[in-house]
Amino acid sequence: MxxxxxxxxxxxxxxxxxxxxxxxxxxxxxxxxxxxxxxxxxxxxxxxxxxxxxxxxxxxxxxxxxxxxxxxxxxxxxxxxxxxxxxxxxxxxxxxxxxxxxxxxxxxxxxxxxxxxxxxxxxxxxxxxxxxxxxxxxxxxxxxxxxxxxxxxxxxxxxxxxxxxxxxxxxxxxxxxxxxxxxxxxxxxxxxxxxxxxxxxxxxxxxxxxxxxxxxxxxxxxxxxxxxxxxxxxxxxxxxxxxxxxxxxxxxxxxxxxxxxxxxxxxxxxxxxxxxxxxxADSNDRFDIAEHEELQHGITLVGGEPRQVMLYLDDVEQTARTAERWQEALGERAVVRTRQDILDNGLLGTVDGRIKSVIGHIFISACGAATVVDSRIQSEQEINLPGVHGSQxxxxxxxxxxxxxx
Ligand SMILES: [Zn+2]
The missing domain is CATH 3.40.720.10 (Alkaline Phosphatase, subunit A)
Incomplete structure (x- = not known):
């Protein structure tokens, strides 16, 4: 570059x-x-x-x-x-x-x-x-x-x-x-x-x-x-x-x-x-999960942070379908990948069997100036941070x- x-x-x-x-x-x-x-x-x-x-x-x-x-x-x-x-x-x-x-x-x-x-x-x-x-x-x-x-x-x-x-x-x-x-x-x-x-x-x-x-x-x-x-x-x-x-x-x-x-x-x-x-971060490009009830189904926890979200699912079988749904909703704001994608591509390096369960089922990596927040669990201040990081x-x-x- x-x-x-x-x-x-x-x-x-x-x-x-x-x-x-x-x-x-x-x-x-x-x-x-x-x-x-x-x-x-x-x-x-x-x-x-x-x-x-x-x-x-x-x-x-x-x-x-x-x-x-x-x-x-x-x-x-x-x-x-x-x-x-x-x-x-x-x-x-x-x-x-x-x-x-x-x-x-x-x-x-x-x-x-x-x-x-x-x-x-x-x-x-x-x-x-x-x-x-x-x-x-x-x-x-x-x-x-x-x-x-x-x-x-x-x-x-x-x-x-x-x-x-x-x-x-x-x-x-x-x-x-x-x-x-x-x-x-x-x-x-x-x-x-x-x-x-x-x-x-x-x-x-x-x-x-x-x-x-x-x-x-x-x-x-x-x-x-x-x-x-x-x-x-x-x-x-x-x-x-x-x-x-x-x-x-x-x-x-x-x-x-x-x-x-x-x-x-x-x-x-x-x-x-x-x-x-x-x-x-661009506040106009903030995607609040709380406003998207249709996406919340089957998600047990939202981890990570606004530039790199990890979703945990109650039914692992639904991972691929859920990832597709989220990608569609997020559009160009983020790249949505499954845990399997992340592991297969070595993005977390070698993964210890003991660690596997702490890793989210779906990874959302934000692009541009976008953030993916959840006002149900994050504070006003966390959601509005002018500076963020975490993505790729x-x-x-x-x-x-x-x-x-x-
Ligand atoms: Zn920091």
Whole structure:
């Protein structure tokens, strides 16, 4: 895709991504996928960690272009999609400078759904949602038969029971490698941290600058440092990514990242990635399930989120017919696929038998600026978010992987 892609071009569904180590494949994903980042970095610091999905961490290191180092910092900027960044690059002088390197001039693919819960599982374990069991913002909790919300693990299984893959952090720590996380104090033992990012020594700071400095300080010793930055996603949801507030947040984060480079010991590898991008929702293109009684028949739960809905059915035999009905009603707003389509195309990667039951029977991936909401169960605020993500469009699922050396 060229530099000046239009929003229309960026909000069609990207080709299906796939999981694996291939570096020369025409397929989207493979080595150039969010799941490759931590395995590749583990190889770069001399402690390669293979995962259930990635058997060749050294191959990934080479493909992504990471030098051998003793200390690495990986920064995850929540919600900073590759194209969101490219289209506002003038406001990010430090990040813009990184694009002069040819290696940084290509996006990686995030997972489907392009949402924090699923992507953190994929990032933290170097595997896929079919193995982590984290398949959406909300998904079925098989123990209760009701929805669970995986940002806070509300009404969910215990994080360690749901997500059973070893994290890269815990595998490294077990090998005696220093692993440090720098983030908000409240996330130190959150459900999401316990599920996807367990195993590090966590340093909590309320002040953003203190979090940057703590990461730079930790990097003085060999090993891996993880820094999480939340603002871009938060502002993207509440104000929309095309807003002045979002640009201001980008400017702040860019300055923070420049500080990180300045304060880090010479020779520290810095890798800046994201979990997903952001789409501006059009309230005129909002499809409210509550207003379509004819579609509600046979649907027991509506999970996922407005850009990536999962429908659970009471009669699985009706899946194909129901999917057809929904596709007809939604028209060009979304692509409707059955669970079988999703599994057959490897969109969740290898799927553990244990995980199958949490996955919806029907997947609705929104296109353009559309959202699919349900005002029976979602709050006014959730329904009206100006910024959303979760679907398989380029804007949501292309992420940066920017490499720098302090
Ligand atoms: Zn978000």
């Amino acid at each position: 060229h530099d000046f892609a239009s929003i229309d071009e960026l909000t069609v569904l990207a080709p299906n991504g796939s999981y694996g180590d291939k570096t020369d494949s025409a397929q989207r994903g493979q080595a150039f996928h969010l799941s490759s980042v931590l395995p590749a970095i583990s190889a770069a610091i001399g402690h390669p960690v293979a995962t259930a999905v990635h058997k060749d961490p050294q191959g990934l290191q080479k493909a992504i272009g990471l030098p051998d180092v003793t200390s690495a910092i990986v920064v995850l900027v929540d919600g900073l999609g590759y194209w969101n960044l490219r289209l506002r690059l003038g406001h990010a002088p430090y990040l813009r400078s990184l694009f002069q390197d040819e290696n940084n001039n290509r996006p990686l693919a995030s997972c489907l759904p392009s949402t924090t819960t699923a992507a953190m599982g994929v990032f933290g374990t170097g595997t896929c949602p079919g193995l982590t069991g984290m398949t959406g913002y909300t998904q079925l909790n098989p123990d209760t038969g009701d929805l669970s919300q995986l940002i806070q693990f509300r009404d969910a299984q215990e994080p360690e029971d749901l997500q059973q893959q070893p994290t890269i952090f815990e595998t490294l720590a077990r090998q005696g490698v220093r692993v440090t996380s720098s983030g908000l104090p409240k996330f130190a033992n959150s459900g999401l941290t316990r599920a996807a990012l367990r195993g590090s020594h966590y340093i909590g700071n309320k002040d953003p600058r203190a979090r940057i400095l703590a990461a730079a300080q930790a990097a003085q010793k060999p090993g891996l440092t993880y820094l999480y930055i939340r603002d871009i996603d938060k502002v993207g949801h509440t104000a929309g990514w095309e807003s002045d507030e979002w640009v201001a947040a980008l400017e702040r984060v860019d300055a923070q990242l420049a500080t990180l480079k300045r304060e880090s010991p010479k020779g520290t590898l810095i890798v800046i990635v994201s979990d997903h991008g952001m789409v501006a 469009t380029y804007l949501e699922s292309d992420i940066p992987c920017l490499i720098d050396l302090a």
